[in-house]
Amino acid sequence: MKKIALSLFSRETPSGKPSPKSYPWYLELTEALNNSGYYTIQVGIQKEKDIGAIVRWNDLSAEGLVKTAREIDSYISVDNFFPHLMQYYAPEKRGIVIFSQSNPLIFGYPTNKNLLKDKKYLKNDQFSFWDSTVSIKAAFVSPEIVVTSLKEIL
Amino acid sequence: MNHADVTLEISTKDRYDILHLCLMSIANQTLLPREIIIYDDGECRDLREDYIYKGIFNILNLKRVEWKVLRGKQKGQIYNHQQAIKDAKYDWIYRVDDDNILEPNVLERLYSYTKDPTLGAVGGVVVHPEYLMPAQATSNRIEDCSAKYGAQFAGFPGVKEVDHLYSTFLYRKAAAKHGYPLYLSRIAHHEETIFSYEMKLAGWKLLVDGDTVTYHLRAPRGGIRSPGNERELWESDNATLQKKLKKWGIKPTEYFFMLNLHALGDNFIMKSILPEVRRKYPNKKIMIGTLFGGIYFDEPDVEAVVPEVVLVLSQIPAEHFDAYKYGFDHNWTGHMKDIYRRIYNL
Numbered sequence: 236m237k238k239i240a241l242s243l244f245s246r247e248t249p250s251g252k253p254s255p256k257s258y259p260w261y262l263e264l265t266e267a268l269n270n271s272g273y274y275t276i277q278v279g280i281q282k283e284k285d286i287g288a289i290v291r292w293n294d295l296s297a298e299g300l301v302k303t304a305r306e307i308d309s310y311i312s313v314d315n316f317f318p319h320l321m322q323y324y325a326p327e328k329r330g331i332v333i334f335s336q337s338n339p340l341i342f343g344y345p346t347n348k349n350l351l352k353d354k355k356y357l358k359n360d361q362f363s364f365w366d367s368t369v370s371i372k373a374a375f376v377s378p379e380i381v382v383t384s385l386k387e388i389l
Numbered sequence: 390m391n392h393a394d395v396t397l398e399i400s401t402k403d404r405y406d407i408l409h410l411c412l413m414s415i416a417n418q419t420l421l422p423r424e425i426i427i428y429d430d431g432e433c434r435d436l437r438e439d440y441i442y443k444g445i446f447n448i449l450n451l452k453r454v455e456w457k458v459l460r461g462k463q464k465g466q467i468y469n470h471q472q473a474i475k476d477a478k479y480d481w482i483y484r485v486d487d488d489n490i491l492e493p494n495v496l497e498r499l500y501s502y503t504k505d506p507t508l509g510a511v512g513g514v515v516v517h518p519e520y521l522m523p524a525q526a527t528s529n530r531i532e533d534c535s536a537k538y539g540a541q542f543a544g545f546p547g548v549k550e551v552d553h554l555y556s557t558f559l560y561r562k563a564a565a566k567h568g569y570p571l572y573l574s575r576i577a578h579h580e581e582t583i584f585s586y587e588m589k590l591a592g593w594k595l596l597v598d599g600d601t602v603t604y605h606l607r608a609p610r611g612g613i614r615s616p617g618n619e620r621e622l623w624e625s626d627n628a629t630l631q632k633k634l635k636k637w638g639i640k641p642t643e644y645f646f647m648l649n650l651h652a653l654g655d656n657f658i659m660k661s662i663l664p665e666v667r668r669k670y671p672n673k674k675i676m677i678g679t680l681f682g683g684i685y686f687d688e689p690d691v692e693a694v695v696p697e698v699v700l701v702l703s704q705i706p707a708e709h710f711d712a713y714k715y716g717f718d719h720n721w722t723g724h725m726k727d728i729y730r731r732i733y734n735l
Binding site: 246296298300315322340361 | 652653654655657658660661681683684686687713714716717721722723724725
């Protein structure tokens with residue numbers, strides 16, 4: 236079974252709101268991955284929602300994150316720390332990165348499969364805080380597209 | 390009343406409005422010095438005519454502390470400190486700044502270390518009450534003396550051996566045979582560092598007691614090290630210290646400062662440019678101010694510290710390091726990693 240790390244949430248905004256970068260269909264996506272025979276690992280923090288992965292690794296230390304990067308076969312992440320971690324420690328492992336309102340040309344890596352549904356959803360100011368950004372569910376690609384993309388890169 | 394065989398000396402200049410606070414804190418010590426010498430580099434008022442000073446001197450008389458006020462050499466405090474070595478009746482000299490206020494147990498604690506026959510000098514923590522220095526901004530090593538603040542700047546539990554002292558301290562007259570660095574300018578910047586490190590070079594031990602607290606009010610007027618219009622004197626003394634370090638065979642630490650106040654991912658991006666930083670600045674030690682210091686666990690040459698330390702030591706405003714501000718200001722459309730390269734001139 237291929238080990239797939241899932242990092243589908245981004246950190247809360249400074250005022251404590253859910254991040255508009257977090258993937259809204261996390262349950263559906265994880266279920267589809269489980270049903271496709273992947274060994275899913277939720278990598279995140281204790282207080283975030285459970286996405287239904289086979290295992291959950293919470294609050295990993297820096298050393299734990301590096302070990303994770305070296306153990307997994309691939310990953311699916313939103314535009315959070317995880318792709319940057321992977322790029323640093325395991326750049327040879329391609330991942331799926333789900334963008335919505337942030338620009339993959341600025342925050343992504345060409346070696347990954349960056350899924351941006353439509354440029355029309357990109358924030359005008361890519362460098363402003365996320366506090367004032369409204370979450371747009373329609374800005375994310377569907378779970379089916381994510382699963383298909385994963386199959387393509389593995 | 391307990392007394393120690395100590396001469397306490399103060400060099401002062403036109404700080405009559407604060408010197409009495411210092412003297413009163415000395416009069417309230419749980420262990421009193423037997424002698425106090427005040428060297429006045431200022432207008433040399435007769436302090437006995439001032440009812441506050443008169444009262445304090447009377448208290449010292451009651452407590453059987455001998456005191457005298459001598460005219461300073463008017464050449465800078467370092468000459469007064471040198472004179473104190475000659476004038477002191479006792480084998481231990483406690484030099485105190487005129488804008489210091491001592492907690493009552495300071496001399497008792499410092500003096501307790503003098504039983505050690507190898508001790509040259511001992512100081513306590515010197516707190517600036519308006520700002521508590523983060524411990525990571527301090528160092529007890531001589532090679533860091535230009536890059537970080539001395540160990541006395543931040544409190545810590547217990548006692549530690551140091552390479553040099555920077556401020557008020559108690560020292561053994563016999564360990565001061567080399568004398569003060571009178572070749573420095575009138576303001577004598579770094580005189581404590583040079584004087585105390587030369588004790589260390591002569592084989593004497595230097596200690597700082599982290600639980601002993603003296604407050605330094607940093608009086609804005611009077612004094613000998615008036616900041617501002619004497620920049621050339623500060624620079625000249627800095628240059629002299631560098632020459633001394635070279636002579637001692639010490640390679641001074643120079644930092645390359647980096648700062649990241651953003652999220653974990655931004656820190657990983659910044660981390661990815663470290664090989665380029667090392668290539669461009671091979672002689673500098675990298676210090677990174679970050680909220681995610683743990684991610685540098687595998688970079689042994691990187692000193693990861695809390696952000697405040699970089700701001701204090703570099704004196705560079707935080708916005709200079711802000712990749713998001715840079716991106717906004719420059720309508721950036723390239724990759725974030727290239728912003729970090731720009732910020733750090735790579």
